[in-house]
Amino acid sequence: xxxxxxxxxxxxxxxxxxxxxxxxxxxxxxxxxxxxxxxxxxxxxxxxxxxxxxxxxxxxxxxxxxxxxxxxxxxxxxxxxxxxxxxxxxxxxxxxxxxxxxxxxxxxxxxxxxxxxxxxxxxxxxxxxxxxxxxxxxxxxxxxxxxxxxxxxxxxxxxxxxxxxxxxxxxxxxxxxxxxxxxxxxxxxxxxxxxxxxxxxxxxxxxxxxxxxxxxxxxxxxxxxxxxxxxxxxxxxxxxxxxxxxxxxxxxxxxxxxxxxxxxxxxxxxxxxxxxxxxxxxxxxxxxxxxxxxxxxxxxx
Amino acid sequence: xxxxxxxxxxxxxxxxxxxxxxxxxxxxxxxxxxxxxxxxxxxxxxxxxxxxxxxxxxxxxxxxxxxxxxxxxxxxxxxxxxxxxxxxxxxxxxxxxxxxxxxxxxxxxxxxxxxxxxxxxxxxxxxxxxxxxxxxxxxxxxxxxxxxxxxxxxxxxxxxxxxxxxxxxxxxxxxxxxxxxxxxxxxxxxxxxxxxxxxxxxxxxxxxxxxxxxxxxxxxxxxxxxxxxxxxxxxxxxxxxxxxxxxxxxxxxxxxxxxxxxxxxxxxxxxxxxxxxxxxxxxxxxxxxxxxxxxxxxxxxxxxxxxxxxxxxxxxxxxxxxxxxxxxxxxxxxxxxxxxxxxxxxxxxxxxxxxxxxxxxxxxxxxxxxxxxxxxxxxxxxxxxxxxxxxxxxxxxxxxxxxxxxxxxxxxxxxxxxxxx
Numbered sequence: 077x078x079x080x081x082x083x084x085x086x087x088x089x090x091x092x093x094x095x096x097x098x099x100x101x102x103x104x105x106x107x108x109x110x111x112x113x114x115x116x117x118x119x120x121x122x123x124x125x126x127x128x129x130x131x132x133x134x135x136x137x138x139x140x141x142x143x144x145x146x147x148x149x150x151x152x153x154x155x156x157x158x159x160x161x162x163x164x165x166x167x168x169x170x171x172x173x174x175x176x177x178x179x180x181x182x183x184x185x186x187x188x189x190x191x192x193x194x195x196x197x198x199x200x201x202x203x204x205x206x207x208x209x210x211x212x213x214x215x216x217x218x219x220x221x222x223x224x225x226x227x228x229x230x231x232x233x234x235x236x237x238x239x240x241x242x243x244x245x246x247x248x249x250x251x252x253x254x255x256x257x258x259x260x261x262x263x264x265x266x267x268x269x270x271x272x273x274x275x276x277x278x279x280x281x282x283x284x285x286x287x288x289x290x291x292x293x294x295x296x297x298x299x300x301x302x303x304x305x306x307x308x309x310x311x312x313x314x315x316x317x318x319x320x321x322x323x324x325x326x327x328x329x330x331x332x333x334x335x336x337x338x339x340x341x342x343x344x345x346x347x348x349x350x351x352x353x354x355x356x357x358x359x360x361x362x363x364x365x366x367x368x369x370x371x372x373x374x375x376x377x
Numbered sequence: 378x379x380x381x382x383x384x385x386x387x388x389x390x391x392x393x394x395x396x397x398x399x400x401x402x403x404x405x406x407x408x409x410x411x412x413x414x415x416x417x418x419x420x421x422x423x424x425x426x427x428x429x430x431x432x433x434x435x436x437x438x439x440x441x442x443x444x445x446x447x448x449x450x451x452x453x454x455x456x457x458x459x460x461x462x463x464x465x466x467x468x469x470x471x472x473x474x475x476x477x478x479x480x481x482x483x484x485x486x487x488x489x490x491x492x493x494x495x496x497x498x499x500x501x502x503x504x505x506x507x508x509x510x511x512x513x514x515x516x517x518x519x520x521x522x523x524x525x526x527x528x529x530x531x532x533x534x535x536x537x538x539x540x541x542x543x544x545x546x547x548x549x550x551x552x553x554x555x556x557x558x559x560x561x562x563x564x565x566x567x568x569x570x571x572x573x574x575x576x577x578x579x580x581x582x583x584x585x586x587x588x589x590x591x592x593x594x595x596x597x598x599x600x601x602x603x604x605x606x607x608x609x610x611x612x613x614x615x616x617x618x619x620x621x622x623x624x625x626x627x628x629x630x631x632x633x634x635x636x637x638x639x640x641x642x643x644x645x646x647x648x649x650x651x652x653x654x655x656x657x658x659x660x661x662x663x664x665x666x667x668x669x670x671x672x673x674x675x676x677x678x679x680x681x682x683x684x685x686x687x688x689x690x691x692x693x694x695x696x697x698x699x700x701x702x703x704x705x706x707x708x709x710x711x712x713x714x715x716x717x718x719x720x721x722x723x724x725x726x727x728x729x730x731x732x733x734x735x736x737x738x739x740x741x742x743x744x745x746x747x748x749x750x751x752x753x754x755x756x757x758x759x760x761x762x763x764x765x766x767x768x769x770x771x772x773x774x775x776x777x778x779x780x781x782x783x784x785x786x787x788x789x790x791x792x793x794x795x796x797x798x
């Protein structure tokens with residue numbers, strides 16, 4: 077603080093800068109930093125949602141409770157597995173979508189819009205839509221996906237009700253839903269590509285695979301790092317799809333970390349335990365992000 | 378020196394703000410009492426009726442200087458709104474709440490007992506299930522204006538086509554009779570029964586299928602100790618749900634239905650459903666509509682019950698005015714008759730049935746009879762949300778083919794873990 081005031085007095089520009097920053101800092105402090113600190117405080121107490129004022133400190137009991145809770149461990153495992161399925165598939169899929177639609181003609185622009193539509197449609201609507209698509213076979217009636225599958229002679233599946241298929245089914249739907257966003261970021265990266273470099277590579281006799289491998293991919297590195305990081309964080313925030321489509325079942329195999337935190341807060345009223353879950357969640361996401369940054373840097377050097 | 382205008386401006390703003398707060402405070406105290414009422418958002422007709430009830434209350438109490446202002450919150454946000462209000466010390470004077478959540482609010486000290494505001498004679502006019510639902514440790518905390526009922530609707534013509542004698546209105550089918558009827562209906566090319574397994578809300582599962590367990594002599598919780606483990610997964614419960622599971626194994630009931638009302642649209646012969654379908658089923662079926670108590674596994678009879686009820690907040694600093702409002706909304710003439718007209722639920726007081734001649738007929742007659750003679754509230758425990766979540770999850774998994782013993786054991790353990798913390 078002292079240092080800031082000191083420089084502020086000396087340097088009128090700095091004062092102006094802080095002035096401009098102030099609204100953002102106040103909002104950030106009020107809506108991000110303060111709640112996070114509150115959660116951190118509550119995570120060491122037995123806070124009840126309906127009477128948080130009476131919270132008593134109880135050390136790290138919430139953290140050990142969480143780590144010993146099979147439901148929490150399952151929720152963590154489900155979420156991690158979901159991220160593991162979604163991040164690589166969605167990144168690669170979005171990248172090739174971007175390569176495909178990266179052409180100047182108007183109708184390609186129209187196609188871009190089509191791929192982006194699922195991103196802006198609200199998730200609950202898509203959840204209902206995909207629940208219908210995934211309908212199991214019963215007599216003559218079945219969802220479109222099972223109709224396609226049985227059409228080519230394979231047995232129909234109970235997508236959302238089979239413990240082994242439910243999470244992959246949700247991941248598939250999520251990739252479809254989210255890829256448009258990543259595609260857009262890749263498109264922005266592709267359009268920044270120096271066309272002369274590409275042209276030079278072509279003249280030098282590089283095939284399309286070589287151009288992709290040695291020209292496009294290295295130039296797109298920053299976009300890729302951003303997309304992977306953002307997708308990872310977004311996929312760890314999984315909630316709406318399983319909550320609406322499977323309720324966390326079957327056998328708890330699609331319960332996400334966020335659903336666990338939501339249930340612990342608002343149904344079990346255990347604000348302390350839920351806060352500990354939030355703090356762990358923050359750490360997991362921060363750790364993964366850091367890991368990726370490090371990996372990105374290492375390659376650079 | 379340049380700073381001064383800023384400071385003056387700031388002070389002016391603050392001053393204006395303070396004056397505003399003072400003025401509004403004066404407004405509250407000067408002209409009388411303004412009660413804050415919170416309610417869950419129902420269907421449009423229900424909300425309109427509720428607003429009219431409040432308006433009538435305000436008119437009748439204008440001379441006493443009491444005014445009620447009602448706010449509605451969507452169902453799924455309601456409990457979150459109450460929690461946020463409790464944390465911020467910003468709660469209304471009176472609110473409505475869903476029966477099974479009562480014990481949690483009482484446990485958190487949010488509610489004031491109502492015993493002092495109702496005479497014994499008045500309470501005797503309420504359905505026994507309404508009193509049972511509102512009573513926690515022998516004190517009354519909530520009173521509803523209406524109740525709910527769950528029955529087995531059937532289509533007489535479809536049953537006749539399959540050569541089945543309909544179940545008796547006074548004596549439910551045994552589970553074997555029920556399965557035999559399902560088999561005959563299926564043989565006749567009909568869909569036997571709709572169990573509404575599409576309901577995404579967990580509460581449907583606990584509400585609709587607890588009676589199966591109760592009928593086998595089981596329960597979800599030990600009422601003395603409040604324990605789930607060893608009770609929810611007791612042998613009679615496991616056996617009951619094994620019987621229930623056969624409905625899906627034998628494909629008598631659809632496990633993932635798309636159509637919300639297959640009985641009403643004529644695809645299904647029987648419907649395991651509540652009072653809320655009575656009007657539309659009567660319109661769809663007319664004379665062909667029959668209704669019976671739910672089939673039972675053992676020889677215990679217990680009917681589902683429970684609905685929204687009014688409660689008074691312990692934080693209210695004008696309990697007498699709040700009690701006047703609460704008495705108004707559960708009075709037969711001013712509260713129950715208009716709201717029941719709007720939402721079609723079962724009136725909560727015996728004296729209100731006179732206003733509804735349909736209670737002489739099927740299926741309404743059965744609702745009343747079940748609630749007066751066999752109604753049973755869901756378990757009263759502060760940990761109800763954890764219980765119902767785990768039980769509903771277990772039911773979904775069992776319908777899906779999971780082993781009842783294992784699944785119930787896990788549900789009981791998980792609910793117990795939450796309760797023990």
